[in-house]
Amino acid sequence: xxxxxxxxxxxxxxxxxxxxxxxxxxxxxxxxxxxxxxxxxxxxxxxxxxxxxxxxxxxxxxxxxxxxxxxxxxxxxxxxxxxxxxxxxxxxxxxxxxxxxxxxxxxxxxxxxxxxxxxxxxxxxxxxxxxxxxxxxxxxxxxxxxxxxxxxxxxxxxxxxxxxxxxxxxxxxxxxxxxxxxxxxxxxxxxxxxxxxxxxxxxxxxxxxxxxxxxxxxxxxxxxxxxxxxxxxxxxxxxxxxxxxxxxxxxxxxxxxxxxxxxxxxxxxxxxxxxxxxxxxxxxxxxxxxxxxxxxxxxxxxxxxxxxxxxxxxxxxxxxxxxxxxxxxxxxxxxxxxxxxxxxxxxxxxxxxxxxxxxxxxxxxxxxxxxxxxxxxxxxxxxxxxxxxxxxxxxxxxxxxxxxxxxxxxxxxxxxxxxxxxxxxxxxxxxxxxxxxxxxxxxxxxxxxxxxxxxxxxxxxxxxxxxxxxxxxxxxxxxxxxxxxxxxxxxxxxxxxxxxxxxxxxxxxxxxxxxxxxxxxxxxxxxxxxxxxxxxxxxxxxxxxxxxxxxxxxxxxxxxxxxxxxxxxxxxxxxxxxxxxxxxxxxxxxxxxxxxxxxxxxxxxxxxxxxxxxxxxxxxxxxxxxxxxxxxxxxxxxxxxxxxxxxxxxxxxxxxxxxxxxxxxxxxxxxxxxxxxxxxxxxxxxxxxxxxxxxxxxxxxxxxxxxxxxxx
Amino acid sequence: xxxxxxxxxxxxxxxxxxxxxxxxxxxxxxxxxxxxxxxxxxxxxxxxxxxxxxxxxxxxxxxxxxxxxxxxxxxxxxxxxxxxxxxxxxxxxxxxxxxxxxxxxxxxxxxxxxxxxxxxxxxxxxxxxxxxxxxxxxxxxxx
Numbered sequence: 001x002x003x004x005x006x007x008x009x010x011x012x013x014x015x016x017x018x019x020x021x022x023x024x025x026x027x028x029x030x031x032x033x034x035x036x037x038x039x040x041x042x043x044x045x046x047x048x049x050x051x052x053x054x055x056x057x058x059x060x061x062x063x064x065x066x067x068x069x070x071x072x073x074x075x076x077x078x079x080x081x082x083x084x085x086x087x088x089x090x091x092x093x094x095x096x097x098x099x100x101x102x103x104x105x106x107x108x109x110x111x112x113x114x115x116x117x118x119x120x121x122x123x124x125x126x127x128x129x130x131x132x133x134x135x136x137x138x139x140x141x142x143x144x145x146x147x148x149x150x151x152x153x154x155x156x157x158x159x160x161x162x163x164x165x166x167x168x169x170x171x172x173x174x175x176x177x178x179x180x181x182x183x184x185x186x187x188x189x190x191x192x193x194x195x196x197x198x199x200x201x202x203x204x205x206x207x208x209x210x211x212x213x214x215x216x217x218x219x220x221x222x223x224x225x226x227x228x229x230x231x232x233x234x235x236x237x238x239x240x241x242x243x244x245x246x247x248x249x250x251x252x253x254x255x256x257x258x259x260x261x262x263x264x265x266x267x268x269x270x271x272x273x274x275x276x277x278x279x280x281x282x283x284x285x286x287x288x289x290x291x292x293x294x295x296x297x298x299x300x301x302x303x304x305x306x307x308x309x310x311x312x313x314x315x316x317x318x319x320x321x322x323x324x325x326x327x328x329x330x331x332x333x334x335x336x337x338x339x340x341x342x343x344x345x346x347x348x349x350x351x352x353x354x355x356x357x358x359x360x361x362x363x364x365x366x367x368x369x370x371x372x373x374x375x376x377x378x379x380x381x382x383x384x385x386x387x388x389x390x391x392x393x394x395x396x397x398x399x400x401x402x403x404x405x406x407x408x409x410x411x412x413x414x415x416x417x418x419x420x421x422x423x424x425x426x427x428x429x430x431x432x433x434x435x436x437x438x439x440x441x442x443x444x445x446x447x448x449x450x451x452x453x454x455x456x457x458x459x460x461x462x463x464x465x466x467x468x469x470x471x472x473x474x475x476x477x478x479x480x481x482x483x484x485x486x487x488x489x490x491x492x493x494x495x496x497x498x499x500x501x502x503x504x505x506x507x508x509x510x511x512x513x514x515x516x517x518x519x520x521x522x523x524x525x526x527x528x529x530x531x532x533x534x535x536x537x538x539x540x541x542x543x544x545x546x547x548x549x550x551x552x553x554x555x556x557x558x559x560x561x562x563x564x565x566x567x568x569x570x571x572x573x574x575x576x577x578x579x580x581x582x583x584x585x586x587x588x589x590x591x592x593x594x595x596x597x598x599x600x601x602x603x604x605x606x607x608x609x610x611x612x613x614x615x616x617x618x619x620x621x622x623x624x625x626x627x628x629x630x631x632x633x634x635x636x637x638x639x640x641x642x643x644x645x646x647x648x649x650x651x652x653x654x655x656x657x658x659x660x661x662x663x664x665x666x667x668x669x670x671x672x673x674x675x676x677x678x679x680x681x682x683x684x685x686x687x688x689x690x691x692x693x694x695x696x697x698x699x700x701x702x703x704x705x706x707x708x709x710x711x712x
Numbered sequence: 713x714x715x716x717x718x719x720x721x722x723x724x725x726x727x728x729x730x731x732x733x734x735x736x737x738x739x740x741x742x743x744x745x746x747x748x749x750x751x752x753x754x755x756x757x758x759x760x761x762x763x764x765x766x767x768x769x770x771x772x773x774x775x776x777x778x779x780x781x782x783x784x785x786x787x788x789x790x791x792x793x794x795x796x797x798x799x800x801x802x803x804x805x806x807x808x809x810x811x812x813x814x815x816x817x818x819x820x821x822x823x824x825x826x827x828x829x830x831x832x833x834x835x836x837x838x839x840x841x842x843x844x845x846x847x848x849x850x851x852x853x854x855x
Contacts, residue, residue, distance in 0.1 A: 318742075320738050320739055320742040321742065321746075323735065323738075323739060324739045324742060324743060324766065327736070327739060327769070327770070327773050328766065328769045330773060331769040331772050331773050334772070334773070334776075370772075370776070372776050372779045372780050372783070373772070373775055373776055373779060376772075376806075377810070379810035379813065379814060380768060380771065380772070380806050380810055381768070381772065383764070383765055383768055383813055384765060384768055384769050384772070456817075458817060458818075485817075485818065488817070488818035488819060489819075507818065509818065509820075
């Protein structure tokens with residue numbers, strides 16, 4: 001390539017220089033050779049027409065170039081001030097050729113031989129016809145200036161105390177690290193570190209000591225990670241560590257343990273020694289597939305956990321734990337929406353007074369009519385919101401729904417008390433009393449308030465004083481109160497004295513088990529006794545069979561609720577049930593007498609014997625081995641016969657007849673065990689028949705003694 | 713319980729191939745591991761309460777997700793037996809967890825080992841059998 005432009009440029013030059021073309025040309029070359037700036041001229045196709053030696057030097061045009069040189073050939077080495085490579089769109093010569101703005105004083109970098117040089121570009125469109133104008137480009141080297149100014153701007157990105165990159169570079173650094181992890185397929189650990197015990201050093205030893213700690217910490221951070229890792233200081237005593245190229249979690253754990261140990265080393269300052277430790281929160285990309293902001297937030301969450309767990313350690317952010325928390329949060333939202341969409345419904349379970357045979361009230365029980373999962377019971381969903389204010393909203397809905405139901409029933413001539421369950425949170429909420437007042441004012445018959453608020457015994461015990469005050473203050477509103485699931489909450493007698501409730505509801509677990517477990521029977525007995533002592537009503541919940549009812553009546557509990565009477569029902573079905581309800585006449589006969597303390601033992605024996613016989617019957621029916629552990633000698637009835645029985649009733653032949661019968665029952669039982677074991681089915685059938693007869697007679701006999709006046 | 717039970721590691725063979733379901737299964741495996749960890753040795757009742765609440769919540773959102781998919785992919789009519797079995801397993805999970813919760817409330821907690829055994833067995837059987845079958849059904853219908 002000649003330094004002289006080809007002939008086609010002659011017209012152009014003649015326009016600039018007046019006079020002899022050849023002379024002008026030589027003159028121009030002379031000037032060009034002496035200029036420190038680069039001068040180059042490009043035609044509208046982007047081909048180079050002329051370049052002085054410095055222009056060639058700036059553009060790195062050397063002998064390797066063959067044929068016509070296009071501006072694209074030089075553009076590929078160039079970048080802008082921010083190191084972004086030039087494109088046809090941004091390159092000043094290309095822009096000028098397209099007739100766009102001619103950039104002046106643009107800074108352009110040229111990369112060559114791993115060296116960066118910087119130039120001011122000034123570009124001018126030379127006059128000519130509009131389709132064929134040439135471009136004059138002047139280049140002036142400003143490398144020193146630019147590099148200095150870069151250093152200046154660097155200081156804005158780097159922390160002057162520690163020399164680490166600062167918060168401004170954080171996003172970019174994390175972004176680069178993520179990109180690297182994606183390319184390399186290795187894990188990236190984004191760690192947020194906070195010093196424990198830093199503030200006291202600042203406070204007691206002064207800021208110089210604090211600064212020294214920060215400086216040493218930064219050095220230690222850099223020492224304990226590899227060259228390709230990045231440490232940043234966010235400000236204060238907060239640092240970020242980006243650990244690249246991890247293959248496993250363990251590698252990360254190893255690296256962080258190194259960091260913890262190194263940072264916990266004492267730091268000498270002046271005549272004292274400072275020591276700090278680090279709490280580090282870590283999240284691992286791509287296991288945690290979040291973007292920059294979220295990764296940092298997750299590391300931050302984990303860091304707080306690390307602090308909570310006792311400092312000087314690190315905590316790994318767990319994306320599954322996070323999604324679990326999110327899912328739990330969604331369940332709450334789901335339930336709030338369900339309330340909005342009216343998916344909750346009240347079911348009503350009747351309570352019967354067995355003495356009068358009449359329905360005395362209902363308990364309102366909440367159900368979730370879930371569009372997918374069907375009707376769900378409260379045990380499945382109430383625990384999820386018991387610590388959230390949603391349970392207060394739901395509770396208020398229950399009261400107002402029950403009240404509107406009462407109104408509808410009243411129009412049909414039905415008046416019943418209605419038990420409504422109140423959660424602990426609702427009960428202890430500061431607005432609960434005023435909401436009760438509001439409901440009270442909506443009642444049509446304020447004298448005869450049919451609402452009974454059922455409080456879990458455990459809830460009442462949470463804050464006994466407040467609950468007692470609430471009950472007393474709302475007395476004038478005529479609400480009545482029941483303690484629900486009574487027997488489960490370790491109430492003491494003094495608690496009961498302070499809580500002036502109207503009803504005790506015996507927890508259903510005791511009712512369920514009282515036929516099998518004399519201990520549960522004793523508790524039921526005890527609660528009934530308490531209700532008498534404190535002059536409250538008593539209701540047995542979860543009554544499942546007629547035997548339980550008979551026993552309860554026998555013990556003096558006349559109001560019962562449970563499947564033996566009816567399941568909880570939606571309002572319309574409850575109305576139908578009520579219309580068809582007939583009381584059971586057997587109940588009346590059971591309510592003859594309340595057993596005395598001594599006779600209570602006999603009641604327990606009766607229960608045990610009945611249960612024992614039921615087990616035999618079931619085993620026989622199912623063709624299983626007959627339970628054989630109980631014998632006449634070990635039976636409690638035998639002990640009673642020789643003890644209490646002999647003492648009070650030995651004058652009665654019935655006693656000795658009962659004992660003979662009892663002996664036979666056990667004999668037949670043993671016979672049955674053998675026959676079943678020997679597969680002698682016909683004999684076993686006969687024995688079972690006889691055993692049933694004997695046992696029935698025995699139960700009747702025991703029953704008679706329970707109601708026999710003692711001979712004192 | 714004396715020793716900490718082994719962690720149940722998530723394996724590819726647990727995958728049903730249905731992302732929504734698999735993601736939630738990972739949550740349950742995670743919850744189970746955490747429960748095994750926290751309920752071994754001495755623990756506070758509040759810890760168990762927290763775990764049981766998580767399980768109750770899981771029973772709502774996970775079963776809702778699965779049962780919505782059942783409706784969408786007509787599982788009831790396509791494989792009635794499997795459908796019924798599947799629903800029964802969902803309900804038995806809820807029943808057991810409600811029972812455990814009630815036990816905590818009334819001060820007669822079910823032993824932690826019993827809860828963990830139940831969860832372990834339920835989870836393995838449910839993920840490896842019931843849900844896998846259902847996953848195949850969905851993938852079949854999608855293709």
